[in-house]
Amino acid sequence: AQTVTQSQPEMSVQEAETVTLSCTYDTSESNYYLFWYKQPPSRQMILVIRQEAYKQQNATENRFSVNFQKAAKSFSLKISDSQLGDTAMYFCAIVGGSQGNLIFGKGTKLSVKP
Amino acid sequence: DAGVIQSPRHEVTEMGQEVTLRCKPISGHDYLFWYRQTMMRGLELLIYFNNNVPIDDSGMPEDRFSAKMPNASFSTLKIQPSEPRDSAVYFCASSPGLAGGRETQYFGPGTRLLVL
Numbered sequence: 001a002q003t004v005t006q007s008q009p010e011m012s013v014q015e016a017e018t019v020t021l022s023c024t025y026d027t028s029e030s031n032y033y034l035f036w037y038k039q040p041p042s043r044q045m046i047l048v049i050r051q052e053a054y055k056q057q058n059a060t061e062n063r064f065s066v067n068f069q070k071a072a073k074s075f076s077l078k079i080s081d082s083q084l085g086d087t088a089m090y091f092c093a094i095v096g097g098s099q100g101n102l103i104f105g106k107g108t109k110l111s112v113k114p
Numbered sequence: 115d116a117g118v119i120q121s122p123r124h125e126v127t128e129m130g131q132e133v134t135l136r137c138k139p140i141s142g143h144d145y146l147f148w149y150r151q152t153m154m155r156g157l158e159l160l161i162y163f164n165n166n167v168p169i170d171d172s173g174m175p176e177d178r179f180s181a182k183m184p185n186a187s188f189s190t191l192k193i194q195p196s197e198p199r200d201s202a203v204y205f206c207a208s209s210p211g212l213a214g215g216r217e218t219q220y221f222g223p224g225t226r227l228l229v230l
Binding site: 035037042043044045046047050091099100101102103104106107 | 139145147149157158159162164169170173203205207209212218219221223224226
């Protein structure tokens with residue numbers, strides 16, 4: 001079974017600063033993929049970034065980047081130059097092997113303060 | 115593309131009534147997923163389809179829940195009879211193909227269900 005743990009239920013950051021959200025996972029699969037999804041108050045689930053486990057290089061998408069530590073089974077999300085629009089729930093998720101569905105963590109509520 | 119479309123966006127019903135949630139996946143996507151989000155259990159899979167065929171329904175809570183995908187562009191999730199503990203946000207998502215998870219799942223806006 002695959003599991004995802006997000007140990008920070010809530011975080012806050014000042015606008016323009018940098019924040020890192022933590023995620024650890026467990027899987028016995030050798031081929032898996034990790035995702036961060038953002039859920040703003042509108043409830044829409046929006047893909048932020050994804051990482052393929054076999055790739056050494058950390059994924060980046062504009063202000064969003066990950067620190068993927070495969071041996072430690074850690075997948076943290078760094079948001080640089082935080083903006084008010086980044087205020088949302090952030091979910092870490094994994095999919096791998098023959099199982100097609102995403103397994104989600106419980107989420108981290110991020111508040112960006114002006 | 116219009117993205118994944120779900121209807122209704124909000125549903126309020128009374129216990130014992132039948133509820134039908136609808137989903138139109140992104141055109142060309144082979145996989146369709148139904149997830150449920152609650153405060154207690156978070157986001158969890160209910161069922162998913164590949165080319166209109168149910169692949170994994172192990173997340174369907176009980177026989178009161180059923181899902182169908184009669185064609186590539188339409189799926190329904192039905193609850194009959196509904197109970198207050200079914201109150202949740204129900205998401206539909208689609209992806210072009212599994213390919214070991216390389217394909218991103220795109221989510222609809224969700225249906226917020228309240229059973230009184």
